Amino acid sequence: MEIAETYERRDQELSAIGSDPTGGMTRLLYTDVWKAGQEYVKAEMEAFGMKAQYDAVGNLFGRIEGKELPEETIMSGSHIDTVVNGGHLDGQYGVLAALTAMEYLVSTYGQPKRSMEVISLAEEEGSRFPTVFWGSKNFVGEANNQEVAEITDANGLRFVDEMRRQGFDFKAAQAKREDIKAFVEIHIEQGSVLEKEQLQVAVVNNIVGQRRYTVVLKGQANHAGTTPMGYRHDAVYGFAKICSEAIDRAKEVGDPLVLTFGKVIPKPNTVNVVPGEVEFSIDCRHTDAAALKEFTEALEVRMKEIAAEHELGIEIELWMDELPIPMDQTIVDVIESQAEKGNYKYRMMHSGAGHDSQIIAPHYPTAMIFVPSIGGISHNPAENTNIEDLIEGIKILTDTLYELAY
Structure with a gap:
């Protein structure tokens, strides 16, 4: 044949x-x-x-x-x-x-x-x-x-x-x-x-191995025109800080670590409202279980710190942990x-x-x-x-x- x-x-x-x-x-x-x-x-x-x-x-x-x-x-x-x-x-x-x-x-x-x-x-x-x-x-x-x-x-x-x-x-x-x-x-x-x-x-x-999270940042929804920048509890701003800093750190670590923020849902997701909440996903992968755990646990700590710095609430759910x-x-x-x-x-x-x-x-x-x-x-x-x-x-x-x- x-x-x-x-x-x-x-x-x-x-x-x-x-x-x-x-x-x-x-x-x-x-x-x-x-x-x-x-x-x-x-x-x-x-x-x-x-x-x-x-x-x-x-x-x-x-x-x-x-x-x-x-x-x-x-x-x-x-x-x-x-x-x-x-x-x-x-x-x-x-x-x-x-x-x-x-x-x-x-x-x-x-x-x-x-x-x-x-x-x-x-x-x-x-x-x-x-x-x-x-x-x-x-x-x-x-x-x-x-x-x-x-x-x-x-x-x-x-x-x-x-x-x-x-x-x-x-x-x-x-x-x-x-x-x-x-x-x-x-x-x-x-x-x-x-x-x-x-x-x-x-x-x-x-x-x-893979670790996947669902994270919710909670701030305060408010008027986009009447809320001064210094008075805002902007959940998207907190997310942006987390995302940017985490990806920069992942690039420093380099292969075989990969990190993805693939799903982002701001609420109320309206043009003239300061976002009061953001739900987002994290997908992190590595061939070494200890290195994967070390990176993601450090990321959890840093997310909590960023949330506190911006006066935001944070909920972190680790829903996949595959070796x-x-x-x-x-x-x-x-x-x-x-x-x-x-x-x-x-x-x-x-x-x-x-x-x-x-x-x-x-x-x-x-x-x-x-x-x-x-x-x-x-x-x-x-x-x-x-x-x-x-x-x-x-x-x-x-x-x-x-x-x-x-």
């Missing part, structure tokens, strides 16, 4: 499921479009001899049994759900790349020594319901069913009802698997480092050795975005491969990667799976 031809066909066919007139794609968990996407992948698995089946919540597995060590499984894959009006590569590429790589290996070398399995996870993005990593959390036994028991989507449809409508039900008992010896996820970078450095692939050695996740060094070494042998233009790097691998890695040996993203664009209809880079990624994934499974 031809890797490029097979992958391109699958990408075109799967991308047609959930496509919209803007060129983007929407496949949300437990919708009919999502189920059609999973059914397409299942049919492609079965077409070349994989045993394909769903688990209780809709994760899809395609398996080739090993001839010598069938009790040891080498796994690769990702997710096919998308953000609303997203692109055709985030998640989907990892599923189709794994499927294409394994088909090539079987057609070229026959039955593997160890079992090989493609996984198409039910959900990663959290775009329909207020939950995230539902597929991978169920796969590793971390899911809390009570968290989704009463949640609904934007149209008021209940998570549990929609899950059951598609033929799934988390009440079915699932024992944690003990056969997984390696999980390798290939993904677009979703950043511009590889493109700027003109590299083909990256070997990912770490997924960043960095290192990749398995043995698998990282295997991928790097294949990159060296194949003369790929590559680098080592960390992932600044979250992935299913961060859920799987604490349970099974896990590593990731990145391919370039044009302009670093993702979660957007313009998301794209040169086909040559996509194919090179599948080739190094193929080489890695051969080393692990054969």
Whole structure:
């Protein structure tokens, strides 16, 4: 089989499921479009001899049994759900790349020594319901069913009802698997480092930790014309001080620390009223847990000081505190050795975005491969990667799976 031809066909066919007139794609968990996407992948698995089946919540597995060590499984894959009006590569590429790589290996070398399995996870993005990593959390036994028991989507449809409508039900008992010896996820970078450095692939050695906050500054709303500058308790002014000072400090610290104030809601948000309140978000990421904690705790102290200096009240809620996740060094070494042998233009790097691998890695040996993203664009209809880079990624994934499974 031809890797490029097979992958391109699958990408075109799967991308047609959930496509919209803007060129983007929407496949949300437990919708009919999502189920059609999973059914397409299942049919492609079965077409070349994989045993394909769903688990209780809709994760899809395609398996080739090993001839010598069938009790040891080498796994690769990702997710096919998308953000609303997203692109055709985030998640989907990892599923189709794994499927294409394994088909090539079987057609070229026959039955593997160890079992090989493609996984198409039910959900990663959290775009329909207020939950995230539902597929991978169920796969590793971390899911809390009570968290989704009463949640609904934007149209008021209940998570549990929609899950059951598609033929799934988390009440079915699932024992944690003990056969997984390696999980390798290939993904677009979703950043511009590889493109700027003109590299083909990256070997990912770490997924960043994240701390996210919601902060509310409370001052006093007042007339914009009759309130002298010295008498104001301007919440936007306090926010501006915090934002400016914090970003300057983050630039001083430098990579791999990143800091973002992504959501800002001033109130009353009117042209002729001094803002009496500002709610804003903070997203801070780092590959080192201690450095992340040190920076954000210092930021908490400084925000309180700035609020006091400007006679503002402040409420700080830390609602996400995720540790960095290192990749398995043995698998990282295997991928790097294949990159060296194949003369790929590559680098080592960390992932600044979250992935299913961060859920799987604490349970099974896990590593990731990145391919370039044009302009670093993702979660957007313009998301794209040169086909040559996509194919090179599948080739190094193929080489890695051969080393692990054969």
